[in-house]
Amino acid sequence: GENVEQHPSTLSVQEGDSAVIKCTYSDSASNYFPWYKQELGKRPQLIIDIRSNVGEKKDQRIAVTLNKTAKHFSLHITETQPEDSAVYFCAASLGTSYDKVIFGPGTSLSVIP
Amino acid sequence: DSGVTQTPKHLITATGQRVTLRCSPRSGDLSVYWYQQSLDQGLQFLIQYYNGEERAKGNILERFSAQQFPDLHSELNLSSLELGDSALYFCASSPRGSGAHYNEQFFGPGTRLTVL
Numbered sequence: 001g002e003n004v005e006q007h008p009s010t011l012s013v014q015e016g017d018s019a020v021i022k023c024t025y026s027d028s029a030s031n032y033f034p035w036y037k038q039e040l041g042k043r044p045q046l047i048i049d050i051r052s053n054v055g056e057k058k059d060q061r062i063a064v065t066l067n068k069t070a071k072h073f074s075l076h077i078t079e080t081q082p083e084d085s086a087v088y089f090c091a092a093s094l095g096t097s098y099d100k101v102i103f104g105p106g107t108s109l110s111v112i113p
Numbered sequence: 114d115s116g117v118t119q120t121p122k123h124l125i126t127a128t129g130q131r132v133t134l135r136c137s138p139r140s141g142d143l144s145v146y147w148y149q150q151s152l153d154q155g156l157q158f159l160i161q162y163y164n165g166e167e168r169a170k171g172n173i174l175e176r177f178s179a180q181q182f183p184d185l186h187s188e189l190n191l192s193s194l195e196l197g198d199s200a201l202y203f204c205a206s207s208p209r210g211s212g213a214h215y216n217e218q219f220f221g222p223g224t225r226l227t228v229l
Binding site for chain 1: 115146154155158161168169189190199203217219220221222
């Protein structure tokens with residue numbers, strides 16, 4: 001079946017440093033790639049997404065890049081802050097069923113003050 | 114607040130019992146998804162409904178079932194509960210192919226199920 005892999009599973013960075021999380025997907029027809037952030041005990045919330053017709057998207061300290069040829073996409077967080085500490089999930093749409101996404105296993109990010 | 118509501122917030126029950134979790138999607142959203150999140154686990158997709166019909170199935174056990182009603186709210190039924198069913202169950206909703214919210218899933222606050 002279709003699959004989304006995500007690395008690393010845990011990541012610790014010093015406050016102010018950058019953090020990068022990488023994902024790969026298997027369905028070459030995927031065209032939508034959202035990233036969700038889940039703080040401890042709370043619901044996942046969309047933080048940024050990218051569609052297959054663009055290669056990069058930026059929103060303040062967060063950016064996402066997409067390489068459709070290699071079937072991988074990455075989340076970049078710059079100038080990390082303690083409030084960035086959370087679990088981050090990448091996801092990829094399931095081919096033509098564009099309203100279903102497959103989630104990666106998550107990355108637990110810790111930002112050390 | 115995402116606009117998705119789930120009840121109850123917490124549920125404690127015993128093994129062998131049956132429970133029903135309820136989800137009301139955002140106004141206008143036609144798709145409802147159910148996910149299971151066990152301790153330190155990712156989001157395991159269970160099932161999706163679109164406008165009352167089952168659209169996709171994930172790793173949903175036979176002991177679990179769901180439905181979406183004409184008013185678009187959804188219920189997830191868990192029966193013959195086992196200790197391993199203890200988890201956070203999320204419902205999410207999404208619109209269908211409309212502008213900036215294309216594909217985005219809006220998650221509810223979750224129902225924490227504890228099976229003793």
